[in-house]
Amino acid sequence: MTMACVIGPALQYEVEQFLYREAALLDDRRFGEWLALMADDIHYWMPIRRTVTVENLRLEYADADGMAYFDDDRNDLRMRVEKLQSNSAWSENPPSRTRHFVSNVRILEAKGDEIALEAAIHLYRSRLNDKIDNWVGKRRDRLRRVEDGFRIFERHIFLDQTVVLSTNFSSIF
């Protein structure tokens, strides 16, 4: 039996600590342990965002059934992680140095053993000697409580860039 989730300071603290630990696993390159926090039914998605006029804001994000930057299930994430762990993913050998900042965490809903939250994120990537990427945006996560903490079963990433000003997305958000 897992504990029901009730919105309050205790849950807020627990969720924030979980998100910080998760971020640290990525920054410390403990990708296998990070993957273990993803539920089997994870949907990891980053839609295409676009510069549009006020009158056309309904077009700001590409349709959900259109193309995306990420549209991953757990097996896709497994491939990304194993790729990062191989020595022949040239975009990550030498490996990047990343720092994931997670803030403005708001628990939107807690129902049974599930939690929906939104957070602001800043992913800083330092690559080779002189390449810097700064990705800022919003993350909408859904967590499921399990015996030893949480599993993430939905991660939707809404970046604040439209044209991606980077060579690639070889990092995990």
Next chain:
Amino acid sequence: MPDHVQLDPAAEGAADVRIPDVSSGLIDRSIYADPALYRLELQRIFARAWNFMCHETQIPKAGDYFTTSIGEDQVIVVRGDDGEVRVLLNTCRHRGNALCRAELGNTRTFVCSYHGWTYGLDGRLIGIPGKADFYRNEIDQGAWGLAPAAKVDHYKGFYFATLDPQAPSLFDYLGDVGRVGIESMLNYGDVVALDGVQKNVIDCNWKIAVDNLFDWYHVKVSHNSASRVGFLNQAAMMPMTQMVMLGELGHAIGGPMVTREEQDKIDALSDGERIAIDRLPDAERAKVTPTLRRPLRSTGTKAAMGSLGVRATGHPNIFPNLWISSRGMQMSLRLPRGPGRTEIWWFTVMPKAFTAEQRRAAKKFLTHSFGPAGLLEQDDGENWSQSTLASHGVASRRYPHNMQMALGQDEVAVDPAGQKAIETRINEHAQRWTYRCWSEWLRARDWPELMATRSPSPTGRV
């Protein structure tokens, strides 16, 4: 309103620019770094060529627009009330301000945010604030419309534009090889563009991103990790047999092929049987398909692509910068943003006839192949930017790139209809051809000179 954009035929300073001889397959690194050469490319290649704009289904309704660029000239592609698609320079005729700052949308007019000059969907100047009070009606409103591209046309729904009124028709420009490229997207009939163009920026010269699409030599090494994690089936992706088609003006196709024997087996199947096979998931399909290459092209597609073209399943490039991916569902533009900077745009089209399941499976494969997060493409960009960077060192620059693989070792075959192709192994024919044509584009002062001096599609030994 001007008839079209005026081009300077004798490009400014062109006489001083050294255009390296690339015919031997040795590529002088200056072509990836020299700012003067880059300026000449903008004038003599991008402003002259037919540039891909978008697919018709991206702007279906009157007032729908999509912004893109021809070289570094920003343009608006817009459908008018008359249904016609126009390409207009995205710069106000008053003070040059960008009229439209959005990537796409729908509008009735384009209003300049500086002083309010207002243009219709057809580019006509329909409003000048203070025309009576400040201009005292002394302005010829009809003469100050948005500058349109010289020619706009489409081939089966794929829109292109050129800034040069002397350019040949789009049909002739594409030629056999360019048309085969577009036909490769139409195997199942009409297609629809999926919403969302992936866009990212790579610090590389645009030509390095272009020639890579013919490069099946890099797959095993650059994309090694994608194979190791189980995404890429190297055996299916990288057969020993390859086909290359070289089209006039620099169009080319290079990559794996359907062998003659496999094509005979495909020919023995009805179109319905081919569709049924292609609907199977990869593992089941592999047991019954005559070839691992996708899709099994229909009898109609064979008629459109020709007896050799139908067997070419590599990547076509429509010169200068439109890559059509080998499965015929994606197009990538390599848009120059300076000698050392390129925007990569991915368009996706899918057959209207696809089932929901086919569409889902295809979308999954495509999302995970290309785009900045693609398991394949992730590992390309840094190679390209480091190759570009190494074009700047004064010592490194003395050493040309070697693009001589299979030089002089292959033969061009000609079919009874006159279609030409090289059947070979992994090679660098298409890359050499691209650079050879590139140098011809740069040397010719205008379209008539280019048409008179361009190399014919090669025959015999290559």
